[in-house]
Amino acid sequence: MKISFKKMRLLLIAMLLSVGALSSCESDSDDDVLLGEWQKQSDFAGVARSSAVSFVIDGKAYVGTGYDGSSRLTDFWMFDPATNNWVRKADFPGEARSAAVGFSANGKGYIGTGYNGTSYLKDFYEYDPATNAWTQIEDFPASARYGAIAMSFANAGYVGAGFDGNYQKDFWKYDPATATWTEQIGLQGAKRLNGYAFTVNGKGYVSGGLNNNVYQTDLLEFDPATAQWKTLKALTKEQRPNETFPVPRTYATTFSINNTAYLVGGTNGAALNDVWKFDPATDTWTKLGDFKGGLRQGAIGFGIGEFGYVGLGNTGSQRYDDLWQLNPTIVSE
Template sequence: MNNLFKNMRIWAVAAFVLSLCVFSSCDTSDDDVVLGAWQQGPDFAGVGRSSAVSFVINGKAYVGTGFDGNNRLKDFWMFDPATGNWKRLADLPGEARSGAVGFSANGKGYIGTGYTGDGYLKDFYEFDPAGNQGNGQWTQIADFPASARYGAIAMSFETKGYVGAGYDGNYQKDFWQYDPATATWTEQTGLKGAKRLNGFTFTVNGKGYVGGGQNNNVYQDDLLEFDPATGEWSTKKNLNTEQRPEEEYPALRTFATTFTVNNKAYLVAGTNGAANYLDAWEYDPLSDTWTQLTNFTGGGRLGAIGFGIGERGYIGLGNSGNIRYDDLWILNPTIAND
């Protein structure tokens, strides 16, 4: 009889818990799904390197310069995601460099600034992918009008490019626009937040965003938004618990990699100086919120390249300590790993 009452009590508790689950959605299996499926893509055809530049023109990625651990580089490559092929193009005509910036605007690419191993650079070059019988043609344009530097930021909006911040012996926060139609540089309102070296940047829905990096060896937690229509900066919520209580967000870092896919931005890898990150994050500018995705499976690294083409994001190269990578990884941000 005691066993009967004991079993009845167990069944009653189970029924009560089940009823709570019905009304409070105890089944969190959908909520627990972490999106972001990674797969390895075709290895980069050049030597492994870090602090290279990349940009996209007409659905193809262009990658070049960087540091292989011994030498600065000036070779330049095209990646076609439709075929998975890499093709070497005409080398950058200026000095070999790492820590440069690159952007595309008006159907052409641009590379400038950087570090030679002995000094900083301010020269700039325009790349026409249709020139030289499809091998690409370089033309030197007006130098970056501010100080020579490396570790700067760059972004573009269809017909114009923007470059700023970085390090010229001092940390900087200036910001400049390049207009290919007039071949001129014009100074813009400087970053609203801190100066920074090796910050991250991305563009989404016609706005540009800047964050991360270091200022006087302090990792920055601000997130800035730039509106090219007004030329003004505004601030989003900082990456800290004070402004994002009970929210998830990326840890502070430098040398992170970013790309944009389907009006969302993605931030991957980077370092806090003590360790290289494996985490990957999706940023929604409409809600100013971050969502953590499946960790990057290619190994922690810093100074990688990143770009978005179609429905996929790509990250590759970079370094971890003395190891320079020559791999390429592809992210489908809308599905979970098997």
């Protein structure tokens, strides 16, 4: 059968259009491929709880305090990712509490502030993993409070904001070498309760939380070398047109690995389970799907090596004792 030149040209055009359509479909599919796979780890060995604290020392995570739905707690545990195992350590010696803060600095861990069910707290304790022993240190020098934020750098910890009957925005540095607290420049922008904080590449970041029952959208950067704050673009459409970013929230969980921060869950009136990656080098957010453990607020989060971990927390009255590991290099769909 002889095909005319005109028909041949039409056939070629149709074939090219077909290839273009297939390429377009493949591109759309690629857009749906996300980095990051969640894998369940060994369950937390203590009772299920929310609003616990955690910190990391020498590649191991330490977790304690919190609220099980009826009682505040003082038990304290170590998680070793190398063996995927939990070991109970010396109980936290202060009053049982929830909504405290924890940080690590200079090879030791610190827990303080919080709420005991009737009163706000300001006492602070140092944990030495070498001796498995606690020592009470100088009280937090500002007002007793709960729902504060904390940051860890190599040789110092920072604590601020929270609620003492009023919303707060003050900021304090603890130096283990001198065992002293020093007031820093307070947070720029709003006061906040139950905001979230993380450190990446030597700087700290703060966002979220409530101020007078309003969810906060600002994003702040703290440089411990200069003790100065910088205001980044807020998490709003006005300041981030054509960008993706997380909605404002409280009780969110964060961790940092590979010079990148991750934000998981929280609540904005309803429990959330979304997962976001923040790149401070470009001040951009990327959504990484949803947390495999489900809706979650008041959870713990920490990064060790190449992996991030999220566990415990609650959804309504349901409290959890699970632990999940995020491998950010695995492709999932």
